[in-house]
Amino acid sequence: MNALGKHLLLELKDCDEEVLNDLSFLKSAMLTAATEAGAIVLGESFHQFNPHGVSGAVIIAESHLFIHTWPEYGYAAVDIFTCGDSVQPGRAAEILIGKLGAKNHSILEIQRGILDLR
């Protein structure tokens, strides 16, 4: 019984606070993570919040990446949802942990779409 998708939920703590408020940097980091993981990027949407924080989505042919940042807490929530075997979500996670300078992190992996296929 296989799952259709693999979903990584990253909790990134003690990150570089300046980076967490830099929309251009985060967009570039997310797009790099997606392509380095072998994904095909279809679209993106990023938003800067006032007074601080960024949210952004990257839609890939193999599902999506998402980030929400709280610079005031040095924290970012990142999701990497992929389907198929052509993408390496772990590689995307590694890149983002590095680029955000997360001194602490955890990764929860959840299988999505576990179907009883006949």
Add this chain to the structure above:
Amino acid sequence: MNALGKHLLLELKDCDEEVLNDLSFLKSAMLTAATEAGAIVLGESFHQFNPHGVSGAVIIAESHLFIHTWPEYGYAAVDIFTCGDSVQPGRAAEILIGKLGAKNHSILEIQRGILDLR
């Protein structure tokens, strides 16, 4: 100790297969779910796949909603990630379960950003 965000992961099974391949319907359903839940919509990005399937993100001021559909399996993965107390993610879930005609579903709730705030 409070969490910054609440993340609902919905597994929607035995859905209406036609609906799962209808980008306009899904976009409208996701936007309705977001606004009915009390969220402020900031942006969206939806993509139709060939031969079937739709992926879509709605960025809200309070985080995001995401959907990926596999019409061939009658399955959709939906994420509802919210922060703050002004949004009712359970209401968005209820609306989407109804609109997609999911005969079976499960909801996993995960707290995001549990910080040791001093």
